């Protein structure tokens with residue numbers, strides 16, 4: 001029996017980032033993270049309460065005691081699919097860092113995937129954990145953490161490279177958050193890591209969102225970084241956090 005999974009919230013919304021942008025998803029946000037990014041807007045501290053949307057898309061939550069079981073989750077998914085048939089494209093397993101729960105997810109994913117496709121949102125630093133679950137995952141959205149925006153305590157390039165190699169053959173895309181201070185060298189390094197695995201993988205440049213709602217990078221610098229990345233990779237796209245523009249969760 002694997003360790004319990006702690007979930008901070010479950011809700012229905014529009015995916016605002018990356019390759020599935022615009023898709024309606026059921027989001028299952030897991031608690032805890034192995035990183036501490038400067039721009040993090042997620043409360044991922046472990047608690048005994050999971051917030052569950054009372055009705056999909058309502059934005060109204062009630063509290064459930066934790067931990068939830070796989071049976072609880074699949075009953076909920078079936079219920080929401082009955083309420084809104086065909087509205088949802090997939091289940092987004094997000095965090096925090098979901099791969100911290102890889103042992104349990106390896107048991108959960110086959111059942112969840114019988115209900116909806118699985119989209120894994122990850123910070124791309126746990127390649128060995130990915131190995132445990134990747135056969136059950138339909139889409140992998142991998143973040144690469146840039147020193148200029150995420151300000152992680154350590155340089156993560158080697159881990160990101162290992163992780164992306166582990167994703168090879170899966171439906172994977174890479175996202176980086178870019179800001180006004182993002183230098184050319186960081187974008188070149190991202191391109192190096194991607195090219196070493198598969199240059200055709202999509203790269204999403206996501207302009208930094210500041211706490212006050214403003215965008216933390218000028219249009220001129222976005223264009224410059226997009227031109228730079230596009231000189232190395234064929235599929236580079238710029239997408240801001242769309243759910244924030246919609247006022248969605």
Ligand code: SF4
Pocket residue numbers: 033034035036037039040041042044095096097123
């Ligand atoms: S990886 Fe994600 S959840 Fe973890 S600290 Fe960074 S932004 Fe927050």
